[in-house]
Amino acid sequence: GENVEQHPSTLSVQEGDSAVIKCTYSDSASNYFPWYKQELGKRPQLIIDIRSNVGEKKDQRIAVTLNKTAKHFSLHITETQPEDSAVYFCAARDTGFQKLVFGTGTRLLVSP
């Protein structure tokens, strides 16, 4: 089955800096990679996703890149703001078992 690793586990940046979170996956057949943001005490919510036929996708200050050969994908947040502080989860679709496998999460702290 799919295995997803996520780094770093914690990330502290100053407001206005960029933040990058990286994930690797094991199943070369995986074709869908969403990212979720979970604020303290709240539910995880989808912020961006990418399919395997695309190398990069942007939505305002966030972007995701996918390298299928290396089996890794990354979340990039530019011009970070304090409200970006949250736990971010990457996920990959396990094609064999029809489920999303989540990474272990990255706690992002943006200091004003």
Add this chain to the structure above:
Amino acid sequence: DTAVSQTPKYLVTQMGNDKSIKCEQNLGHDTMYWYKQDSKKFLKIMFSYNNKELIINETVPNRFSPKSPDKAHLNLHINSLELGDSAVYFCASSPRGTTVGNTIYFGEGSWLTVV
């Protein structure tokens, strides 16, 4: 008009008790899930139902029993609660399993504390 709603939000109970968490989605989705999030924030799937049929059953103690009376509801019953069951349990749904592009929508979570 909450999309995925689960009750109760908070539950404190003693070891050995039996408890249930209920979940309902009004999105018309075919697939529903239970995820467990432990104190380290790891999100792990427990069960998945597609149109009332169990399709994923991870390595979960058989004290946990899901029930789906219809495709809009997925309840979780836990027998003989243990301290290690303390966690946040998220119900979720998606249109048709996890086919490409199908977003999973999470409920607000149920905070279970076993004392």
